[in-house]
Amino acid sequence: MPSGWFLLLRFWLRVDGVLMRLRDTRMHCAFGDNVNPIILRESCWREARxxxxxxxxxxxxxxxxNDPSIISQRLPVVMNKTHKLKVSSNM
Known part of the structure; x- marks a missing residue:
């Protein structure tokens, strides 16, 4: 994309009869004229026995x-964090 990028990382663990764990990380960066890029990262951990x-x-x-996209709605959120990284262009 000419205006930025988006990345989704997903880790899904299912131990049959014991627990399910889902870790999602989303990253987004928008570009613009006369604007320093900002990278946003959101991490969401879901887990249940x-x-x-x-x-x-x-x-x-x-x-x-079988489908982590459907299961994610049933698993409670254990942790949710958002980070913001400002990138300076001092070169």
Whole structure:
């Protein structure tokens, strides 16, 4: 993209019958004339044990959890951080 870039990194761990863990990191940088670029990074950690999901009424069978995009809505947020990096052009 001529105006910037976007990056999505996803790590998904499923230990059948034990727990599921999802780590998402999104990075975005916008470019502009006469503006120093700013890089934004958002990290979101989600995690739950199969027992906790079953207690909420979700399936306890591991076969029901094949798509991390759908599962992410069911997993509670453990940590959410946003960082901002200002890049100076003093060269």
């Amino acid at each position: 199969f027992q906790a999901l079953a207690a909420k009424g979700y399936p306890s069978d591991a076969a029901a959890y």
